[in-house]
Amino acid sequence: MHELSIMQGVLDIVRDSAVQNGISRINKLKLVIGSLTMIMPDSLRFAFEVLSQDEMFREADLQIEEVPAFIRCHACNSETAQEDAYCFVCSGCGSNQVEVVKGREMYLDYYEGDCV
Amino acid sequence: MVQVNMETHLLGANELLARRNRQLFKDHKVLVINLMSSPGSGKTTILERTIEALGGQLRLGVIEGDLYTDQDAQRIEKKGVKVIQINTEGACHLDAAMVGKAYGQLPTDKMDLMVIENVGNLVCPAEFDLGEDFTAVVISTTEGNDKLRKYPLIFRQAKAVLLNKMDLLPYTDFNLERFKNDLDQINPSATVFMVSGRTGEGIENWTRWVFEEVKRKNPF
Ligand SMILES: Nc1nc2c(ncn2[C@@H]2O[C@H](COP(=O)(O)OP(=O)(O)OP(=O)(O)O)[C@@H](O)[C@H]2O)c(=O)[nH]1
Ligand SMILES: [Mg+2]
Ligand SMILES: [Zn+2]
Helix, strand or coil: CCHHHHHHHHHHHHHHHHHHHCEEEEEEEEEECCCCCCCHHHHHHHHHHHHHHCCCCCEEEEEEEEEECCECCCCCCCCECCCCCCCCCCCCCCCCCCCEEECCCCEEEEEEEEEE | CCEEEEEEEHHHHHHHHHHHHHHHHHHHHCCEEEEECCCCCCCCHHHHHHHHHHHCCCCEEEEEECCCHHHHHHHCCCCCEEEEEEEEECCCCCCCCHHHHCCCCCHHHHEEEEEEEEECCCCCCCCCCCCCCCEEEEEEEHHCCCCCHHHHHHHHCEEEEECHHHHHHHHHCCCCCHHHHHHHHHCCEEEEEECCCCCCCCHHHHHHHHHHHHHCCCCC
């Protein structure tokens, strides 16, 4: 979903921040994307390749941490990973009274750069 | 080499504006429903029925999201309700900025209930908070059972799910049992309404529930 414009937004934010910090070349960008979002990491990677052609980003690596879904069960209190991303049922006790604790992340964690 | 921590939400600008909208809706004591579905499931038809049922008891407002036309807005206007049209011009969802702007053109402190009809799409609207109190998702019997499992996020987040076109159920292979089982795994706390926008069947259950939600937010 909208990976191209989302990636453009990320690069704009990083560029602004880099300029403020006197950084002129970015080496690495780290994003965190949960499996329960509508954002596709592969599309982000593609968008990054297309958009990172200028001086500041040419050398940059994009790292995406993909967070699998985790649910906490209110019936038996266990916390389990969800293999089938959209079956919100506790694999321990079968209860559907569960809460999503991981998987909805979508954020820019950090970037690394040099002042050349 | 320097590392700069950001922890910036990828839809951060929208999140910020959604929070601002939510605060405004609270200040103005208006319950806001974000109504979503695939194209043609029956959002506008259900909205027309809802206006017929609640127009006499509540002060209503509508925001209509559409790619290009104002046909849905015209249908709502015919029912005598104040409506603002947003043309997204290609964008497949509404965002909090568009809604904030449209909301300013409505009589903001004179509404009890505002319904936002989102663009017909089950993907992107799920990620864009508009500041609403809750989302309601329409699915129709002619779309087939698989929509819940294919687009679970939007159903997971919904407070109400309306199964529309119940009048056509006998002519489809839609399986009610399976629908209930799927929803039970995806979102067991959703309130379900089986309705027909065509015959009016089941609409009263929905409108009575909406009325209670309006009163719960702002007892009058
Ligand atoms: N048989 C039957 N037809 C319905 C029902 N509800 C809506 N329709 C028809 O389905 C078509 C689409 O309905 P709309 O209310 O315009 O659907 P919508 O979700 O607002 O569509 P978009 O805004 O384009 O996404 C229209 O021709 C309606 O008359 C129903 O309960 N039964
Ligand atoms: Mg419509
Ligand atoms: Zn359990």
